[in-house]
Amino acid sequence: MTTESDISLWIRRHLDGESTKAETRALRAAIERDPTVLDRLYETAVFETDLSAWLADHARRRPKAHRRLRFGAPLALAASLLAALGIGLWLNRARLEPIPGAAIARVESVQGSVFSVQDAAPERLALKAGDEILPGMRIETGADSAATLAWLDKTAHLTLAESSVLSMPAGVPSVSFQKRMVLHQGALTAAVARQPAAQPFEAKTPHARATVLGTRFRLNVKRTSNIQQGTSNVQGDSTWLSVEEGLVRFARLADEDAIEVAAGRFAVAGATPDDFRLKAYPADTEWIDGRVIFEDDFSEGLKRWLTLQGRVDKATQNLTYEAFVQEDGRHIEAKRGTKGKEQGVLIRNREDSGTVFPIILLNRPVKASAYSVEWEFRQGFERGQTRSRATQHWWGVTDLEVVIHNEKRISAGDAWRKQRNEMIPLDESAKPYRWLQKTFHEGELQSVHRVNLDPEKIGFFVHSGNAFLVRCTIRELIPVTEVPAQGE
Numbered sequence: 353m354t355t356e357s358d359i360s361l362w363i364r365r366h367l368d369g370e371s372t373k374a375e376t377r378a379l380r381a382a383i384e385r386d387p388t389v390l391d392r393l394y395e396t397a398v399f400e401t402d403l404s405a406w407l408a409d410h411a412r413r414r415p416k417a418h419r420r421l422r423f424g425a426p427l428a429l430a431a432s433l434l435a436a437l438g439i440g441l442w443l444n445r446a447r448l449e450p451i452p453g454a455a456i457a458r459v460e461s462v463q464g465s466v467f468s469v470q471d472a473a474p475e476r477l478a479l480k481a482g483d484e485i486l487p488g489m490r491i492e493t494g495a496d497s498a499a500t501l502a503w504l505d506k507t508a509h510l511t512l513a514e515s516s517v518l519s520m521p522a523g524v525p526s527v528s529f530q531k532r533m534v535l536h537q538g539a540l541t542a543a544v545a546r547q548p549a550a551q552p553f554e555a556k557t558p559h560a561r562a563t564v565l566g567t568r569f570r571l572n573v574k575r576t577s578n579i580q581q582g583t584s585n586v587q588g589d590s591t592w593l594s595v596e597e598g599l600v601r602f603a604r605l606a607d608e609d610a611i612e613v614a615a616g617r618f619a620v621a622g623a624t625p626d627d628f629r630l631k632a633y634p635a636d637t638e639w640i641d642g643r644v645i646f647e648d649d650f651s652e653g654l655k656r657w658l659t660l661q662g663r664v665d666k667a668t669q670n671l672t673y674e675a676f677v678q679e680d681g682r683h684i685e686a687k688r689g690t691k692g693k694e695q696g697v698l699i700r701n702r703e704d705s706g707t708v709f710p711i712i713l714l715n716r717p718v719k720a721s722a723y724s725v726e727w728e729f730r731q732g733f734e735r736g737q738t739r740s741r742a743t744q745h746w747w748g749v750t751d752l753e754v755v756i757h758n759e760k761r762i763s764a765g766d767a768w769r770k771q772r773n774e775m776i777p778l779d780e781s782a783k784p785y786r787w788l789q790k791t792f793h794e795g796e797l798q799s800v801h802r803v804n805l806d807p808e809k810i811g812f813f814v815h816s817g818n819a820f821l822v823r824c825t826i827r828e829l830i831p832v833t834e835v836p837a838q839g840e
Contacts, residue, residue: 359392362378456485462500516535535557590620594618599612605621612632640829640832646826656716659713660710662711696823700817711812724773731818742813745810748806753785769794
């Protein structure tokens with residue numbers, strides 16, 4: 353097992369020029385396992401180069417004592433090891449700089465106006481096929497322009513779309529130095545062959561970081577005006593990741609929350625954690641979750657809810673609402689309770705006729721042009737009952753058309769449930785229906801209805817059995833009108 357002392361010894365002997373072949377191999381292996389070892393090597397080399405430079409200025413006074421100290425020797429020895437790892441360097445006193453011609457990639461093709469800007473030379477230079485891409489370089493594409501880059505090790509190709517700005521890292525190299533970049537604006541599409549675990553392909557934007565070991569994906573930095581959230585724009589720009597092949601780790605920079613996005617899915621990150629929900633959506637998703645507009649973990653019971661009793665007339669099927677009646681807890685009961693380690697509200701319906709049921713109704717209107725509601729609850733049975741049914745309640749339904757109905761009911765035992773409901777506005781051509789209502793259980797689409805109802809009033813009811821509610825979350829829905837097409 354490699355210890356810190358072993359690594360320190362290998363670095364020391366390598367910089368002294370006394371490392372054996374076995375020690376050099378061991379140091380290389382340690383760097384490949386842990387890139388921070390490379391930082392230690394570099395820092396030690398810089399320190400000793402500074403020290404040897406100072407001593408060299410005084411060598412005439414004590415030449416024998418410092419015969420073996422040579423200006424730049426530690427950095428040169430460090431560079432020799434880095435070169436063996438595929439990272440080209442040259443020496444400029446106590447700094448490690450990329451050497452001219454030690455390219456990261458080459459331009460494979462250019463369409464329209466494409467320019468490069470180097471840190472050391474801020475003027476814009478036109479890029480053409482065959483030009484080298486160097487560390488510290490910024491690449492800019494004009495309108496109706498694009499550029500394709502090919503990495504020298506032939507493991508990555510990248511196409512930069514129009515009106516995009518991409519920069520390569522400069523400064524101290526690391527093992528994964530050559531395949532890290534920042535997309536400041538615009539879009540890129542990359543095809544990346546399988547990479548070593550310690551040397552991933554990493555593309556960063558102002559909002560997120562995409563890390564891949566081998567895949568095809570598209571990254572797009574979008575402006576605020578491109579996305580409408582309700583009646584107002586999302587605050588801040590956003591980054592959209594679309595994965596065609598493989599798996600990409602997508603981290604939101606605002607809070608370092610991360611998910612894995614598989615092939616055929618996309619994800620979005622905004623300037624703040626509240627702008628978008630960090631989730632891997634199927635490619636055909638039309639609406640995505642935006643900011644949270646209401647959330648309740650029921651830690652205060654039903655303080656934010658009204659309690660009602662619904663009654664159905666069997667002859668006419670008309671629904672009427674009454675003040676909540678507990679009936680001494682015999683038939684209908686709502687109370688705060690605990691199941692396992694969860695805190696929440698228990699809603700029970702001991703009536704098995706299907707004509708009387710308890711309802712909780714949010715005591716404030718939901719103000720959003722489109723929204724999603726997610727319920728987390730444990731569904732169970734009351735004594736003597738053979739079925740359990742609990743779901744979201746929609747207030748004031750006057751017209752309803754079933755589009756899809758595949759609702760599953762629990763037949764035995766208790767089970768945790770996650771139910772999601774979406775309310776999406778319909779256009780004038782759908783009259784008398786005003787809303788498309790979608791219901792999902794555990795991520796699976798269960799039903800779709802076209803309805804006319806009061807969308808501002810949201811509730812939950814237990815038709816039979818019981819439900820132990822632990823969370824309700826309401827988010828604005830954002831239409832996906834400009835999700836980047838995969839492979840563009």
